[in-house]
Amino acid sequence: MTSRATVLGRIRAALADAPADTAAPLDRTYRRRHTDADNTLPLLVENLRDYRAIVHEVTPDQLPSAIADALRRRGCTRVVVPAGTPETWTADVSGIELLGDTPPLTVDQLAAADGTITGSAVAIAETGTIVLDAGPAQGRRALTLVPDYHLCVVHAADVHASVPDALGHLDPTRPLTWISGPSATSDIELNRVEGVHGPRTLEVLVVRD
């Protein structure tokens, strides 16, 4: 007998006397969201900052200069720009080498880069979370992992109040990375400290469309 058959057989035997499951749908009386629509954006900003992300709110017109300013402040010389990034985003950037990922950058090239600029799929206000789905302007997961600095653009239209709201806008077949602040740990005396293996600085540009 295969172990598959063994395990499935054990499960069926274990449940032989279990009461039948009621056909009724599960009780989902919890709330779909805990905040009002007009508070979504301020709450996202507040919660991102609470988890030590650097956050700026900009208009679409201000985005190119905000990106250029952020990279300059950071002192970047080499920055990864994923495929599908709008050219306007980097229109104001000068004196900085922009690295495309086609053909894919090696791990060493990624490690030698100062940072990565990406967009995002959705953001969740209540938890201060940004979700990347490896789509356009986001690229494969390693791009936002190996470099120590992540500059992330979030469009207001992609900001949702809650986890339940956000999940419906995400495609589970894509590899997803949910980011809530920079890399952190609670492993020393159960106190949170920021900065371990992932990017130690997360800077977010929230674009009010």
Added chain:
Amino acid sequence: MTGTFLGMPPFPEAAHDAVNNAQLRHNLRKATHTIRGKRAAVVDELDDWPQLRAAGKAIKDHTLRHLDRYLIQVEEAVTAAGGHVHWAADADEANRIVTDLVRATGERDVVKVKSMATQEIGLNEALADAGIRAYETDLAELIVQLGDDRPSHILVPAIHRNRSEIREIFLREMAEWGEPAPADLTDEPRVLAEAARRHLRERFLSAKVAVSGANFMVAETGTLVVVESEGNGRMCLTLPETLISVVGIEKVVPTWADLEVFLQLLPRSSTGERMNPYTSTWTGVTPGDGPQDFHLVLLDNGRTHVLADEVGRQTLRCIRCSACLNVCPVYERAGGHAYGSVYPGPIGAILTPQLRGTASALDASLPYASSLCGACYDVCPVAIDIPEVLVHLREQVTEQPGHRAERAAMKAAGWVFADPSRLSRVQRLAGHTRRLIPKRLPGPGAAWTDTRNIPEPPAQSFRDWWAQERGSDGSPRRDDA
């Protein structure tokens, strides 16, 4: 479970040493009280927490009731997405599968994401026997591994260590492989985290094979979910060519939408955060992104035994948040090692004896490692009635040899309570002999009188007072109100 836990003394003996270790007591108290406050604050933010908790319980119960169906669905979805699914009936089989998969890559090193399932089966030791070195990459696991120590907490395996002890371990051990700790290392948590980053960096960037667990796997999509903080998980799940995930069969949830419950319950219950810094989800293999060779090992190893127990099966709802450890007054004083298992604390006290059975003295002592105060049940995000399961397991243990004297004593007490006149006679005897009871009792009574005086029985029981004052008809003889 890991060989390192074999031969552990029963809980009370192991706890004796922990209780008398002032440094350990201090470390545990500080850490558990810190996280208690944080958890309470973020749980209070959600006014629908009881409803979320009820939904979490209901989803898990429903899934367990149809576990065979959902596992087959996971298998189909993962396979369709380019992954390979393996079934392991026990720890040995899981270890064999993983070892063979690693061998097939030709690699001798693997990086690991913190995983309770692989600790439970002793995977690192099994790999070592096969000449393969497993590198733990979670900071706390790294502290435990470098210190040649044992984990003492589900979420924070090095909770028993404070910052200065961690500094000493790093200074002493990091030079063995990877980048050594800098000579001027301080005990600032930020500095210690930085040392861990540098120490592991090269290991991550060169790793070809990773081993992980998963917090959830979604049946309808075949998606696996890993919830973490440091980015070590992302490193392991993203950079290597081969990924092997060992996941307990109880980790399945039916639908993608079900995650909306658990991704609210878990972070707030475990690290006391609205959301943990990083959550990774992946479905099979994504061309051009992440490992191109993905294996899912579905692990039983006693879980079906737990599932067969009508009362005990609720234990399988556990999402390993460790909130129950952080509020447990017994865990806080006894420490995690006393539980003799990778699963310490209240959840360990019910999970370990169900996974391993209660034949050993240690496992038989675990259901008693609780005052039944109920704090664990209150904070459990999936409403596992841990006290109920503890009492249920005690009933199993008392059926075993070694409880003859206690059983006889309980029978005798039951005989007294079966008849009020017998109770009355015992009370009068106690009242008459009360001056003869020594302050310090011999034998088992010493367990009480070593630290506490015994109450002096009154000259007259309540029922004798009532009979004297009110007569047998229950009406007051005189108005003394």
Added chain:
Amino acid sequence: MRVALFITCVNDTLYPRTGQAVVRLLERLGCTVDFPVEQTCCGQMHWNTGYGTQIEPLVRRFADTFAGYDAVVTPSGSCGAMIRDNHPKAAARAEDRALADDVAAVVPTVYDLSEFLVDVLGVTDVGAYFPHKVTYHPTCHSMRLMKLGDRPTTLLRNVRGLELLELPGADECCGFGGTFAVKNPDVSAAMGADKVRNAAGTGAEVLCAADNSCLMHLGGMMDRQRTGVRTLHLAEILASTEELPA
């Protein structure tokens, strides 16, 4: 209203003063109190230690003894919770329909003393006088299983002369836990020591609780340590008057 007192075996044997206080208090508030002498024990010790299969006679005795009363009042949160939560389970296990029905009938009439005072009698000022500093330990089963909430402290706050001092870490277990106290004596004592330190640190003269089992453990420890803090059941403070002080 026909009120029965369920004294509990521990109070009956070791703390008759608590029972006397309940009687005096309830009669002062106009109740007629009966003590059905057929009562013995709720079976909690057996149940919690793993001998739940032995308690069927005790469950039957309780249901028979207390059938027909409007209210059954008990000065023990853990015994009250044992009846409420576990007697129905024990009856179901016995597969005796009549017993299950009897238990189902009696369970809703069982009240902890403070529940009865606040919820049934609607009284929060029982006219007591106790001019001392008191700190209150809520006890796990009173708090988490009986869900007494702030009833006991509300009652205490209305006692004339009483100064209620907040107990740090009040919601933490004292370490008694029935047979836990002897099966895991080191951890039990460590928990008790922390509770005693917190209680003594408040400067209170009296440590009060709604369960004498916990007070037996803590009082035994405080006596041994000669802390000078005495223990009193909530009922004794609420029954206390200028004429008959506790």
